[in-house]
Amino acid sequence: MRMKMKRKLFLITSVFLIVFNAKCIKVWCQEKDEIINKIVTSMTLKEKAQLVVGTGMYFELPDSLASLGSAVNALSNETDPSYSEMVNRIRKYVPGAAGNTAEFPHLGITTQVLADGPAGLRIQPRRKGEEKTYYCTAFPVATLLASSWDTSLVYEVGKAMGNEVLEYGVDVLLAPGMNIQRNPLCGRNFEYYSEDPLVTGMMAAAMVKGIQSNGVGTSIKHFAVNNQETNRMSVNAIISERALREIYLKGFEIAVKEGRPWTVMSSYNKINGIYASESEDLLTKILRKDWGFHGYVMTDWGGGSDVIAQMKAGNDLIMPGQPAQIRSIIDAVNKGELDVSVLNMNVSRILKIMLETPRYKGYRYTNNPDLAAHAAVVRRSASEGMVLLENRNKTLPLDSKVKNVAVFGNTSFDIISGGTGSGDVNEAYTVSLIEGIENAGLTPDRELMGIYKSYIEDARKKQGRSTNWLTVMMGGKMPLPEMSLNNDLIQRMAKNNDIAIITIGRNSGEGADRKAEEGDFYLSSAEKELINRVSEAFHREGKKAVVILNIGGVIETASWSKIPDAVLLAWQPGQEAGNSIMDVLTGKINPSGKLAVTFPLSYNDVPSSKSFPGKAVEAAKEDDRPDLSGFSFTRRVPWEAIYDEDIYVGYRYYDTFEVPVAYEFGYGLSYTAFDLSNLRLSSPIFDNEIVVSVDIKNIGSAPGREVVQLYVGAPSGKIEKPEQELRAFSKTRLLQPGETETVKFKLSAKDLSSFDDSVSSWIVEPGKYTVKIGNSSQKIAQTANFSVNKKNVVEKVNKALLPERDFKRLTRNQK
Numbered sequence: 001m002r003m004k005m006k007r008k009l010f011l012i013t014s015v016f017l018i019v020f021n022a023k024c025i026k027v028w029c030q031e032k033d034e035i036i037n038k039i040v041t042s043m044t045l046k047e048k049a050q051l052v053v054g055t056g057m058y059f060e061l062p063d064s065l066a067s068l069g070s071a072v073n074a075l076s077n078e079t080d081p082s083y084s085e086m087v088n089r090i091r092k093y094v095p096g097a098a099g100n101t102a103e104f105p106h107l108g109i110t111t112q113v114l115a116d117g118p119a120g121l122r123i124q125p126r127r128k129g130e131e132k133t134y135y136c137t138a139f140p141v142a143t144l145l146a147s148s149w150d151t152s153l154v155y156e157v158g159k160a161m162g163n164e165v166l167e168y169g170v171d172v173l174l175a176p177g178m179n180i181q182r183n184p185l186c187g188r189n190f191e192y193y194s195e196d197p198l199v200t201g202m203m204a205a206a207m208v209k210g211i212q213s214n215g216v217g218t219s220i221k222h223f224a225v226n227n228q229e230t231n232r233m234s235v236n237a238i239i240s241e242r243a244l245r246e247i248y249l250k251g252f253e254i255a256v257k258e259g260r261p262w263t264v265m266s267s268y269n270k271i272n273g274i275y276a277s278e279s280e281d282l283l284t285k286i287l288r289k290d291w292g293f294h295g296y297v298m299t300d301w302g303g304g305s306d307v308i309a310q311m312k313a314g315n316d317l318i319m320p321g322q323p324a325q326i327r328s329i330i331d332a333v334n335k336g337e338l339d340v341s342v343l344n345m346n347v348s349r350i351l352k353i354m355l356e357t358p359r360y361k362g363y364r365y366t367n368n369p370d371l372a373a374h375a376a377v378v379r380r381s382a383s384e385g386m387v388l389l390e391n392r393n394k395t396l397p398l399d400s401k402v403k404n405v406a407v408f409g410n411t412s413f414d415i416i417s418g419g420t421g422s423g424d425v426n427e428a429y430t431v432s433l434i435e436g437i438e439n440a441g442l443t444p445d446r447e448l449m450g451i452y453k454s455y456i457e458d459a460r461k462k463q464g465r466s467t468n469w470l471t472v473m474m475g476g477k478m479p480l481p482e483m484s485l486n487n488d489l490i491q492r493m494a495k496n497n498d499i500a501i502i503t504i505g506r507n508s509g510e511g512a513d514r515k516a517e518e519g520d521f522y523l524s525s526a527e528k529e530l531i532n533r534v535s536e537a538f539h540r541e542g543k544k545a546v547v548i549l550n551i552g553g554v555i556e557t558a559s560w561s562k563i564p565d566a567v568l569l570a571w572q573p574g575q576e577a578g579n580s581i582m583d584v585l586t587g588k589i590n591p592s593g594k595l596a597v598t599f600p601l602s603y604n605d606v607p608s609s610k611s612f613p614g615k616a617v618e619a620a621k622e623d624d625r626p627d628l629s630g631f632s633f634t635r636r637v638p639w640e641a642i643y644d645e646d647i648y649v650g651y652r653y654y655d656t657f658e659v660p661v662a663y664e665f666g667y668g669l670s671y672t673a674f675d676l677s678n679l680r681l682s683s684p685i686f687d688n689e690i691v692v693s694v695d696i697k698n699i700g701s702a703p704g705r706e707v708v709q710l711y712v713g714a715p716s717g718k719i720e721k722p723e724q725e726l727r728a729f730s731k732t733r734l735l736q737p738g739e740t741e742t743v744k745f746k747l748s749a750k751d752l753s754s755f756d757d758s759v760s761s762w763i764v765e766p767g768k769y770t771v772k773i774g775n776s777s778q779k780i781a782q783t784a785n786f787s788v789n790k791k792n793v794v795e796k797v798n799k800a801l802l803p804e805r806d807f808k809r810l811t812r813n814q815k
Helices: 002-042 043-051 063-074 081-088 142-148 151-167 197-212 241-248 250-259 280-290 309-313 323-334 341-352 371-385 433-439 448-462 470-475 485-496 525-540 577-585 649-656
Strands: 113-116 172-174 219-223 236-237 263-266 295-298 388-393 406-410 499-505 544-550 566-569 638-641 661-663 674-681 688-696 707-713 725-731 739-750 754-757 761-764 767-776 779-788 794-798
Touching: 043 323, 043 341, 063 236, 113 499, 142 371, 142 779, 151 197, 151 323, 197 219, 197 241, 197 250, 197 725, 219 250, 241 250, 241 388, 241 754, 280 309, 295 341, 309 323, 309 341, 323 341, 341 649, 388 470, 388 649, 406 485, 406 525, 433 499, 433 577, 433 754, 448 794, 485 525, 525 544, 525 754, 525 767, 544 577, 566 577, 649 707, 674 767, 674 779, 688 707, 688 767, 707 739, 725 739
Parallel strands: 113 172, 172 219, 219 263, 236 638, 263 295, 406 499, 499 544, 544 566
Antiparallel strands: 388 566, 674 688, 688 739, 707 725, 707 767, 754 761, 761 794, 767 779
């Protein structure tokens, strides 16, 4: 009787709390609306214009770059004394932040401090007149995190990253970057997750949730189709509606709906003839009406060319902001060219997010985040995302008899934690591979160390300044050319040491794309010679050689990867780099990373190789002439990139047209082995959803984790389909030898749908569908079929972003 009473009381209490909480949320929403309306009503036209335009950009640069700093900072000067005083005051809140919104204490409006970046908070590490430091944690780059295929891990990384955002007094982190890796040469691919929109969206949503769990905001970027750095301020991406919806917008859709980011950053480029920041189709029809986004949109720094068009399109905040833009908005309202109701909406959206910020709520920043705890997160997460590409004769993990190590390659000593530009982080330290080796209890050869350190020190002095101005301004580090070693030295190293480790490094970043040439996408002759000669010398002594790839994006591997005994793709693993690499090499961590991007045999095999990065176009109209509008240091050149590969990006192309690759999407080795079996479907007929189950057993001798990938092959009816598409994935817990875990996936109609641009709808066509379970796109363990009996219109959306012209899609005959 008592138990029944307790249950009844519990149910009554639960219902009361649900109703009470719902009422509280409703009341709080009403109160927020009232606060916002009151503020907007109290604002002058000038204050509204000042709020929707950022307060400019400020750099404290070294004396050698003082002239550049003065030029940048001068752009934010304003003759209004009260405005200038406010700007100078708020810039001191967090030196090194990328920008601020205006602050009006008499209206209750606090500034929002906005700061980079995708691999960790980027602020100034030292401040004039202070002994205290403000270093941040350099986390693994996005490409590595995606290679973990572990959303829980990415959430944990985001949570640690967001804590630094909070404690250093920043309100919105300009991250994560989540554009599709359309082409391996994009200079910012290290900031992006994958060639696949599902992986991209799920990783970004997890990152957003982790960061925002601290009560701070994110700005997912760059919305949208920012897939190159070449002429990024003016390139016109010409692309089909279907490719937009299925490939380039899908990840953003997942992140918006599941992650609920506070803000979105519009991209620099044009999409089908219109700047992203000036596109009502993109920012209102798709983002807000189709997806239900309720935050505000900001420009990328200097994006677009028409501030009035941006306001009307739904781009609420112009960054970094210039006084001329404030005046343009005021004049447009006074002349009737911009309805004040539009401006009020822009202001209201900014204020709505302001009410959620730590600064508005009066949070007391400590300026003392737990950097040691976050370093531990870096070390573990980096190891989880490294991909073992080759491992012949069980070279790895290293045998306990291995004690002395000959370490080759400049990057072993000068390791790259992350990319350059706004994706770089000012960390207190980076653990080199040499330090990681020593920390693991092994001994690097001292003679070889001395030779490399002398060479690197001398080469750095001789190295010219980078031609990429962003690399110069933001302190990015570029790899040095490999030196040539004589045969006697290499042979001596082989005799005196137990194993060779060779590190190959690559770096890139904002402002420039990579090149399909030696020393970049392809190894240089010196690098190939190093791998060949060292491997050969150690093999003669009955010893082995291991190559570490410390890179931010895809490179060619097919011509050399079978020469060494093992190849570990370490990506750019953050500040604990050396320790994380050695955790994998020694077997402390069993590698479980899988490629979230395909490694082609050759650059010419990449489906976009002929159209990347586009070409210059003749200016047909006066308005199309090169211009310097916006806040850019680069001349805008009329440029276009035609996305003629359409939906066939990455594995969708390679698998459909049977193009061989070096390492396929989803590939990655382990120190153990797994069996995927007992695939079963909840029904042979699809009716709204279907549940897929599969058993994963560790059949090897070491504990390990496996990534289970679910691909679906769909019938080609009216809508042409790729061979298969990733529709779900999961990573197991750490399975002991002999242990089994059952993984379940629930597929909805939206998961199976394709976009029919003729009716602007997501559609599931009738026919036979094949579920494919595997641990890569080309290593399928089991398949099962189900049927869809009738056409299902899953969702109708707004007609938007129509291409300027028709262009031919790839067909099987064009292979």
